[in-house]
Each structure stands twice: as structure tokens, then as C-alpha cells.
Amino acid sequence: MIKSGDEIRQAYLDFFESKGHLILDSAPLVPKNDPSLLWINAGMAPFKPYFDGSLEPPKKRIATSQKCIRTNDIENVGKTARHHTYFEMLGNFSFGDYFKEEAIVWGWEFVTEVLEFDPDKLWITIYEEDDEAFEIWHQTVGLAEERIVRMGKKENFWQIGTGPCGPCSEIHYDRGPEAGDSKEDVLGGDGDRYLEIWNLVFTQYNYTEAGEYKELPNKNIDTGMGLERVASILQETETNFETDLIKPIIDQTVEMTGIPYQKDEESLTAYRVIADHIRSASVAISDGALPSNEGRGYVIRRLIRRAARYGRKLGFEEPFLYKLVEITAEIVKGVAPDLKKQLAHVKNVLKSEEESFLKTLEQGLNILEEMLSQLKAEDKKVLQGKDAFRLYDTYGFPLDLTEDIAAEAGIKVDQKGFEKEMEAQRKRARAAREETSFSSGEVEKLYSEFKDQIEEDNFTGYHSLKEETQAIGLLKDNQKVDKLSQGDQGDIILIKTPFYAESGGQIGDKGVIQNENFEAEVKDTVKKAEVFVHQVEVISGQIELNDQVEAVVYNNRRQATARHHSATHLLHKALKEVLGDHVNQSGSLVAPDRLRFDFTHFSALKEAEIDEIERKVNQAVMENYPVETAVKAIDEAKEMGATALFGEKYGEEVRVVKMGDFSMELCGGTHVNATGDIGAFKIVSESGIAAGVRRIEAVTGEYALDYFNSKLDILNKTAAELKTEPDNLLDRVKQLQQQQKDLEKELEALKQKLAGSKKDELIDQLQQIEGVNVLTAELEDLDNSALRNLNDQLKDKIDSAVIVLASKADNKVIFVASVTKDLIEKGFKAGDIISKVAGIAGGGGGGRPDMAQAGGSKPEKTVAALAEVEKIVKEIAG
Structure with missing residues (x-):
């Protein structure tokens, strides 16, 4: 059964791939070319150009698991079951392709057949006027009328100002009356009983300035399913914080403090805030954000400072957040693999920021606590704005932090008074520079x-x-x-x-x-x-x-820059020839020492594709095409076939740069006289930077020569280290690899032999539970093969038994279970047993009734997992 966060994500993407969707990686949290967004805050955010028609999507059906940040409800994080600043949104999108029926039918199929949710626990809400959606849910899916609830525009209609909009349909999961029975525990409410797990948005109208809803010629689908929410249901946790997407961070923090997770409300909130904020900050930093005093940098700074302050409540006096980055990287590796690659950088940023803040915090906290104590003694409920401003102006203590701490003491902060003091300071600053400076x-x-x-x-x-x-x-x-x-x-x-x-x-x-x-x-x-x-x-x-x-x-610098700029034109053309005409430039950097070229493409380039692109560029260089420029009318240039860059604004006249019959683009940059002047061209890296956008970095001329020489130097040094010649290096490596394989086989044989020698000792540990022979044991450093082999030997020696063995290695645990034929007939099945056992250790698995195996990501839960066998046997035997 699907349970873990990684399994849910993969199942979702596999499901929609089977429905003809292109699966794209998550876009970075920092938006690309979208100044209207501070962060990517929804699954559809990276695809806005596809929805508004300004950019052609690589495919009309796309599905993603998108990392997101929202901080509008930051004060609720840690205090509720499901508020987060960082979360993962599963989404499937249609750009003028399928519409309501497919979105609804597939949604129902996924939650009931793949996730295996009980249909009787699912409720549907629709927009009150959306009879089409009602008919699909009722007639096509077959839901009873009473399980389809009509709601108003506020709840089930997506619209932001004028432009594309449409009704929504939401899938809710009923966790039962035991999860909540307050007045908020209703469909669409804020209670814990009914969880909205999936929102299907049907973008079918264009809302005009005249207030009319006009049907769109091309209708779109935009859906969003919260991974953390779904995981909490499947893992049967009370809140999102106990799922395997967050709890390991909490567990490590508990290990560091020694204070139980649920000791009291204060520690519970502190652990949750830290776990949430370290996810946001770590992934955002790995995506290019850095702490600062404005924009998204301030959001990162605030998250780090808020987490650090809650850390003090748990006894942390020194920087500690950076110690949680590795476990965070492990948890999010399925959606944010770059975090693992940038561990050192992220740790350094977090540690430096926390060290800086702790100095500020110590001084500011003491003063604020004195202020709050005085107010309490005088039975006052408001901290004056001038006092909050003094903390900010003199000690660098942020207003939001003052508000957080004051709120915990039941005291409000006079925001208007604070803003009044802030404006007065701005006026003083303006007056001071009035004589010497100008506005932008x-x-x-x-x-x-x-x-x-x-x-x-x-x-x-x-x-x-x-x-x-x-x-x-x-x-x-x-x-x-x-x-x-x-x-x-x-x-x-x-x-x-x-x-x-x-x-x-x-x-x-x-x-x-x-x-x-x-x-x-x-x-x-x-x-x-x-x-x-x-x-x-x-x-x-x-x-x-x-x-x-x-x-x-400077001549040399200009010529080196020109070589790299001309190479970008050849590269652009080569990319189109190898990958297809959908490739378009989406950004570039041309410098004397390198070029960087961003382009639209839906998947990572294969090694063979990179080789072919590089070959084509170098072939064009060797052809020594003349580089010709001419100023033309924009329409004439386009008729000639000149490539215009998407998003660029051109005047009535444009400069056309032509390189033989190979390339022709509109460009105002400087170039070589002939392509042969470029010299060698070498691609040094290829990577993804956003959904549907790839990046190539390359070098030319003397910088390409330097690159080749540096690689040759490494090759020579490696060959010398391995005591061979460069020409024989590959054979030498293969020889060493074979030696390693032989040694590994020898080691494996010894492990098997050692494990076999323990079987008599293990048989002596056989115990009877409810008349059933049961053997559970944890063994040191055995892999799957050795553990299965030992299990088979034990089964051959014991006529009747349930056997479950475990072994830990590489921060994981593996389980193997077997059941003899006589006990299978009594209802004992190895596959069912192993699934429950592995679930406790953060994993899953399955197999046949007589033999099954599984893995778990929480080796520290091994003892508890094996103890579960006794409970399972008692339950079945009883």
C-alpha cells in the first residue's frame, strides 16, 4: 500500500504519465522572469505563460510535483495541524486539451484506485451554478447526489481580477467525528475533520472589464493536491507534522535537545516551527535566495530568525539550524535534489545568519522583556510604537519578531505608532541627502x-x-x-x-x-x-x-567576448537542429571567459545529444562562415527567416547577424568576422534551472584550450596515481573495479557463512505466542541476499513458524519475513506482516504469503517494528 511521501509523489506522476502527461521537474522556488511573484506559491505558477498563451507549452498535458512557499499565515505555523510556509503541490495541467470530464474522472480514479481511499469517506464540493460538474460527478463517476455539495463563489470559483477564471471542484476527506466536532468541522471549514485534499480548477471564462464572463475558446485545467495532507491521511497521523515529510526533522531536533516532542504546548509548537522553517529556508537558499533586508531575502531572514528564536525555547544557545540541513535534504531529495548538492553552501549561509541574529536577539530580548514586564505590572496591553521602533532602529530587532514575542505575553504592538516613527526617520534621511543626491x-x-x-x-x-x-x-x-x-x-x-x-x-x-x-x-x-x-x-x-x-x-577582452557571443548563435541553431524547433533562447550571459545559454526544453539532455550539439557548433566553426551584419526593417528581417528572441522588444529597424547559411538572428551585440575566429567550442555543463528551461555553459578560444589542458592534467595525474599510462587508464580502472567486485563477492560469501553459523543460535530464540512459533531477530550488517538466505535456512530447519529478520545499514533497515505452509492456511501471510512491520520503520514492502521483504528509512525504529510481530500474531491467532 502507498504510504510514504516519496511513494505518493511517484504514484501521482506515474499515474498522469500513463494519461499522456509530460512530467516536468519542480521549478525553483525563486520565480524566473515573473516580477509579480516573490516565490513560486502554487503548482501552476511556473506555467503562467502557458495559461495566458504568451508561450507555447512543450506539451498540452503536463504534471508536476512543485515545491512552494507561502508566508501569509506564518503566525499560524506550528500552532495548527496543517499550516506551512513550505509545502509540495501535486498538479496536473491541460492547456487547451482535456477538460472537466477527464480531470474529474482521473481525480476520482487516482484517489480511490491508486491511493485506495474509501469512497464513503470522500465528499465533493462544486460551484453552485456548475451543473456540468455535478452531472459528471453524479452520472459519470456515480456519486450519490447528497455527497456532491454546491457552494458559492467565495469557496468554489477561482478568479483574480479580470482575465481567465472559472469554477472549482474540491475533493474532501472525512476523517470522522473523532477528528473534530466543532462548528468549524464542516466542508470548507477550518476544522480538522474534513480535509480538502485536491482542488480542480476549470478555467473556462474570461472576465472582462465590462463585468461579463465570456467562454474561452481554449479551456484549461489547473489542479492542486497537497502532498503533506495526503500523506497525513495515508500515514494516519494526527497532523502533517507527524508524516515522514517532516517528522524526521523533529526527531533529530528532539535527539539534540533531549526534550520530548509533545512535552507541552510550547515545546510542541517550537519543534513544528523549526521543522517547517528549516525546510523553507534550506530549499530556498539552494534555489538561489539569500537572507537580506528586503524582498524574498527578508522572508528567508525572517524564517531563520523565527526558527532560531523558537530554538532558544528548547535550550539552544548556539547556532543549530545548519545541523538539520542533511536530514532535510534527504526528505526533499525527490523534489529538490539540488539541496543535497549544495549542503556546504546552505549550511554556511544558515550558520552565519543564525550567529548574526543570536547577537541581535540576546540584547534585544533583554530590553523587550523588560518592556513587557513593565507593561504587565501596569496592567497595560499595548507596547507603544516608539518603543518597538527603538528596538528596531537601535538593536536591529524586527517588528514582526517583537509582535510574535509580545503576542505570547498577551500584548499588542502599536503598529501605527511604529509606522509613524519609521516615516519620521525616512523624512530625516531624505532631508539629509537632499543637497547631495537624487531619486532614481x-x-x-x-x-x-x-x-x-x-x-x-x-x-x-x-x-x-x-x-x-x-x-x-x-x-x-x-x-x-x-x-x-x-x-x-x-x-x-x-x-x-x-x-x-x-x-x-x-x-x-x-x-x-x-x-x-x-x-x-x-x-x-x-x-x-x-x-x-x-x-x-x-x-x-x-x-x-x-x-x-x-x-x-581592451582588444583581447572584446575579441574573447565576441567569440563567445558568436558561439551562442551557433549553439542556438545547433540546439534547434538536434532537439527540435521548440527550443528558444530564454536568457544568456556573454563574457570574455565563458558563455551561458538558457533555452526552453522539457527534459535533461542525453550525453549523445550534448555531443551532437557540440559537434555541429565546431563543424560550423571549421566551415569558417563569414559573419555578415545588416540593418533591416523588422518585417523584412523576419521574412528573411531571422530568429527573433522571445520576449525581446524590437524597433522598426533591426540588426541582422548572419553566419553563412547556418544561422541568422536579430542581434545588437559584437561578433567575430568569421566563425573560424571562434576557435574551439566546448560545452562544460548542462543543467535545469526552471520547469521547461535548461542551461548550457560553454567556453571558446583560449578558454577552451585552458579547459582541455586542465582535464588533460587531471588525466595524467590520475594515471600516475594508479601507476599506469594515460592511454591505459580505462583498462586499469576496469581492472580495479573487477578486483573490487571480487572482494565484495568474497566478503558476501563470508557474511553468508557467518549468518548461516548463527541459525542454531537463532532457533534457540524461538518463542510461542498463542500457540504459534515466532522468531524475530535483528542481525548486524547483512544485505538483502544474506538476510533472505538466512531466512530460507531457518525455514528449512523449523517445521512451523512465522519468521521476521531485520538488519540495519546505511541509515536504512531491511526486513525479510517468511511463513510456513501450515500457518498460511490459518491466515498468516508474510506480505501482510512485513507491510505493517516496515510501516513502523518508515517504509513499506510486500510479497507472497510465504515470503516477503521490505525496507524502512527509520532504522532507529527497528526494535519497535519487530515488537509489532507479536501483536500481529496475537491478533490473527485470537
């Missing part, structure tokens, strides 16, 4: 003033890396100045320039601006208000406004 809008306005002074085609860097020009603008600290002197850092604006400004993924040029009186190094070139801005440091002398200067781009 004013800065943009400042740079735009130079537009009229710049020549129309002021960038000359396509054809020349040196230019005699004039400095028409000098700035320092966002202020216009008349001169820049030695040691100054500032901006220089030229009437014309050979320096390429960062754009289209290509980084800006570096070089020098100079004349007989001064020299400035250009550290970077960027665009502000469409003006080329040279960010410089004056090395010597002094430049004055309107000086005539020479602008010189």
Missing part, C-alpha cells in the same frame, strides 16, 4: 539630458576599438561636475564611443579613456536612459568637461 527617477532624467548632445549613431564599436571623441558629460555621485581628478570614481559620457554597453546578455566593455593630461580606466559600460555611460576610475591627471579624448577598448 531624477538620475534617469539627468542622463536623458545628454541625448540631444550625442551623435545619432554614437556607437562606433562594431568596426573600431579606438575613437577620437569628446567628453560631453562628467558625473560623480550622481552629480554633474566640471572635472574628475586622480583617484575619483565617476561617469564619463562621450559624444561617440567604441565601448559596447551591457545589453542582450553581453557584458559591457572595459578599456581606457585618455589624453595627454589624464588616464582613466573604464571599469564597465552601461546604458542609462539609452545613453552609453562609461564608469571610470581616474588613474592619473585630470579630465575636464568638453576635453578631447581618445577612447580605447
Whole structure:
């Protein structure tokens, strides 16, 4: 029977793969190209471009298990059975393909036939006006009318403003009156009896500005099933926190503190908050988020600080959260494998952040506790805003943390007073910089003033890396100045320039601006208000406004960048030829030392595909195609077949870059004169960065040569270490592997022999329970084969018995059970016994009535699992 979180996830994905769905990996928690979202907070979030039609999906049917973060109810986490900041959402999606009937029928099939939920415990809610859904549930699925409950728009209609929307149908599981009987324990309520486990959203309307619901020509399906909730039902736990998706973290924390999990309400809440928040923080950091004071960084900081503060309630005085990352990585490996790869990084971030916070916490807590004690003594219920602000401003104590701690003492914080103090501080800061600084809008306005002074085609860097020009603008600290002197850092604006400004993924040029009186190094070139801005440091002398200067781009750096940029065009074309026309560029970085190319594709590339892509690019390099550029009208360029990048905005005229008959793209970047100038091209990595988006990193020219040489050096050193020549290295490795296999076989034979020698000793441990011979034993360091062999030997020696053996290794436990023929006839079945036993040790398994085997992820539960055999025998024999 399916029970573990990993089993549920896999069963879900396998089920929908069998229904023709493309299975995609979870997208990272940090959204890609979606500034409207702080986090990926639902299964459908990565697919918004597919739902709104702005991007073609790789397939019209997709299913995922998506990691999500929501923090809107963070204060409830740890205090309720099912509030989390991190959770996993199982979802199946249709983009203009199947609709209500399939979504409903498949949903019912999965929960009743795959998960084996009792249909009598399932209730369905639908939108009150959705007669179509009612008929499908009633007539097609066959549910009784009274089990289909109509609800209003608030409960069963998905809509956010104008645009696509539609009715919902939810599947609820009735945990029985023993789970709750309060007024909240109703369908759609907040009680613990009826659990909403799956929401099916039927996106069939477009809500217009005029307030009309118009039928969509292409209807979509968006569903979401909470993995933690489903696991709590199948694992028969009181809350989500006792499932195998969270409880191992709690168990390890208990081991560290020695304080029982359910000692009291305070410790219970503390353990749950820590387990939840370490999941969120660890996975988010592995997905690229870092603690900071704004945006998603502040969310991470708040989670870490909140968990650390609850840790103090359990006696932690030193950083401890980083010690929980490994168990977290093990739990989430099925959906967030990158966490295991980044253990050291995540641990370092957590430890550093917690160390920093503990210093803040110690000082701030003492002051806050004094404030709260004083308020209690005076029988007051509100902490003044100015006091909360003093904690924040002087000691770095966050308002939300003050509110959390005050709430536990039954005291509210005057938020309006806090905001008043905050605004006063902002006004003081604005006044202080009024004379010397500008807002970002004013800065943009400042740079735009130079537009009229710049020549129309002021960038000359396509054809020349040196230019005699004039400095028409000098700035320092966002202020216009008349001169820049030695040691100054500032901006220089030229009437014309050979320096390429960062754009289209290509980084800006570096070089020098100079004349007989001064020299400035250009550290970077960027665009502000469409003006080329040279960010410089004056090395010597002094430049004055309107000086005539020479602008010189670093040639080697530009050429190396051009090689990598031209290579991205060849790579783009090769990807389309090898993988298909669905491949499109979705981002890039072009630098002197490497290129990074992001592209749309639905699965990891096979080694053979990578080899073929690399071969095609190098073949195009060796063909030495001329690289030709021309400015064309946008429509003419598209008619020519030039590739336009999705999401890019183009003007009426565009620059077309053509490389023989191989590649033609719209591009404003700098390139080589012929593809042969690229030199060697080598792919160094391929990875996934989001749902349906892959990334290739590659090197060209001298950097490719350096890459080859470094690999050759490793090869030579490895060969020397193994006392052979590089040409013989593979044979030597195979030889060593064979030696290892032979030794492993020898060791296995010795283990089998040792295990066999114990059979007489084990037979002496045979006990009778309710007239049935029962033998249970835990043995050291035996694998499946050895354990089965020993079980068979014992069964041959004993005429009648139930035998269950266990052995622990590699943080796992394995079980083997057998039942003799006479006892099978009395209702004892090895498969049933092993399933119950392994379940206690966090696993599952099964087999025939006479023999079965299973594994468990909780080796510490081995003794308890074997003890269960006695209960099972008594139950069957009785």
C-alpha cells in the first residue's frame, strides 16, 4: 500500500504519465522572469505563460510535483495541524486539451484506485451554478447526489481580477467525528475533520472589464493536491507534522535537545516551527535566495530568525539550524535534489545568519522583556510604537519578531505608532541627502539630458576599438561636475564611443579613456536612459568637461567576448537542429571567459545529444562562415527567416547577424568576422534551472584550450596515481573495479557463512505466542541476499513458524519475513506482516504469503517494528 511521501509523489506522476502527461521537474522556488511573484506559491505558477498563451507549452498535458512557499499565515505555523510556509503541490495541467470530464474522472480514479481511499469517506464540493460538474460527478463517476455539495463563489470559483477564471471542484476527506466536532468541522471549514485534499480548477471564462464572463475558446485545467495532507491521511497521523515529510526533522531536533516532542504546548509548537522553517529556508537558499533586508531575502531572514528564536525555547544557545540541513535534504531529495548538492553552501549561509541574529536577539530580548514586564505590572496591553521602533532602529530587532514575542505575553504592538516613527526617520534621511543626491527617477532624467548632445549613431564599436571623441558629460555621485581628478570614481559620457554597453546578455566593455593630461580606466559600460555611460576610475591627471579624448577598448577582452557571443548563435541553431524547433533562447550571459545559454526544453539532455550539439557548433566553426551584419526593417528581417528572441522588444529597424547559411538572428551585440575566429567550442555543463528551461555553459578560444589542458592534467595525474599510462587508464580502472567486485563477492560469501553459523543460535530464540512459533531477530550488517538466505535456512530447519529478520545499514533497515505452509492456511501471510512491520520503520514492502521483504528509512525504529510481530500474531491467532 502507498504510504510514504516519496511513494505518493511517484504514484501521482506515474499515474498522469500513463494519461499522456509530460512530467516536468519542480521549478525553483525563486520565480524566473515573473516580477509579480516573490516565490513560486502554487503548482501552476511556473506555467503562467502557458495559461495566458504568451508561450507555447512543450506539451498540452503536463504534471508536476512543485515545491512552494507561502508566508501569509506564518503566525499560524506550528500552532495548527496543517499550516506551512513550505509545502509540495501535486498538479496536473491541460492547456487547451482535456477538460472537466477527464480531470474529474482521473481525480476520482487516482484517489480511490491508486491511493485506495474509501469512497464513503470522500465528499465533493462544486460551484453552485456548475451543473456540468455535478452531472459528471453524479452520472459519470456515480456519486450519490447528497455527497456532491454546491457552494458559492467565495469557496468554489477561482478568479483574480479580470482575465481567465472559472469554477472549482474540491475533493474532501472525512476523517470522522473523532477528528473534530466543532462548528468549524464542516466542508470548507477550518476544522480538522474534513480535509480538502485536491482542488480542480476549470478555467473556462474570461472576465472582462465590462463585468461579463465570456467562454474561452481554449479551456484549461489547473489542479492542486497537497502532498503533506495526503500523506497525513495515508500515514494516519494526527497532523502533517507527524508524516515522514517532516517528522524526521523533529526527531533529530528532539535527539539534540533531549526534550520530548509533545512535552507541552510550547515545546510542541517550537519543534513544528523549526521543522517547517528549516525546510523553507534550506530549499530556498539552494534555489538561489539569500537572507537580506528586503524582498524574498527578508522572508528567508525572517524564517531563520523565527526558527532560531523558537530554538532558544528548547535550550539552544548556539547556532543549530545548519545541523538539520542533511536530514532535510534527504526528505526533499525527490523534489529538490539540488539541496543535497549544495549542503556546504546552505549550511554556511544558515550558520552565519543564525550567529548574526543570536547577537541581535540576546540584547534585544533583554530590553523587550523588560518592556513587557513593565507593561504587565501596569496592567497595560499595548507596547507603544516608539518603543518597538527603538528596538528596531537601535538593536536591529524586527517588528514582526517583537509582535510574535509580545503576542505570547498577551500584548499588542502599536503598529501605527511604529509606522509613524519609521516615516519620521525616512523624512530625516531624505532631508539629509537632499543637497547631495537624487531619486532614481531624477538620475534617469539627468542622463536623458545628454541625448540631444550625442551623435545619432554614437556607437562606433562594431568596426573600431579606438575613437577620437569628446567628453560631453562628467558625473560623480550622481552629480554633474566640471572635472574628475586622480583617484575619483565617476561617469564619463562621450559624444561617440567604441565601448559596447551591457545589453542582450553581453557584458559591457572595459578599456581606457585618455589624453595627454589624464588616464582613466573604464571599469564597465552601461546604458542609462539609452545613453552609453562609461564608469571610470581616474588613474592619473585630470579630465575636464568638453576635453578631447581618445577612447580605447581592451582588444583581447572584446575579441574573447565576441567569440563567445558568436558561439551562442551557433549553439542556438545547433540546439534547434538536434532537439527540435521548440527550443528558444530564454536568457544568456556573454563574457570574455565563458558563455551561458538558457533555452526552453522539457527534459535533461542525453550525453549523445550534448555531443551532437557540440559537434555541429565546431563543424560550423571549421566551415569558417563569414559573419555578415545588416540593418533591416523588422518585417523584412523576419521574412528573411531571422530568429527573433522571445520576449525581446524590437524597433522598426533591426540588426541582422548572419553566419553563412547556418544561422541568422536579430542581434545588437559584437561578433567575430568569421566563425573560424571562434576557435574551439566546448560545452562544460548542462543543467535545469526552471520547469521547461535548461542551461548550457560553454567556453571558446583560449578558454577552451585552458579547459582541455586542465582535464588533460587531471588525466595524467590520475594515471600516475594508479601507476599506469594515460592511454591505459580505462583498462586499469576496469581492472580495479573487477578486483573490487571480487572482494565484495568474497566478503558476501563470508557474511553468508557467518549468518548461516548463527541459525542454531537463532532457533534457540524461538518463542510461542498463542500457540504459534515466532522468531524475530535483528542481525548486524547483512544485505538483502544474506538476510533472505538466512531466512530460507531457518525455514528449512523449523517445521512451523512465522519468521521476521531485520538488519540495519546505511541509515536504512531491511526486513525479510517468511511463513510456513501450515500457518498460511490459518491466515498468516508474510506480505501482510512485513507491510505493517516496515510501516513502523518508515517504509513499506510486500510479497507472497510465504515470503516477503521490505525496507524502512527509520532504522532507529527497528526494535519497535519487530515488537509489532507479536501483536500481529496475537491478533490473527485470537
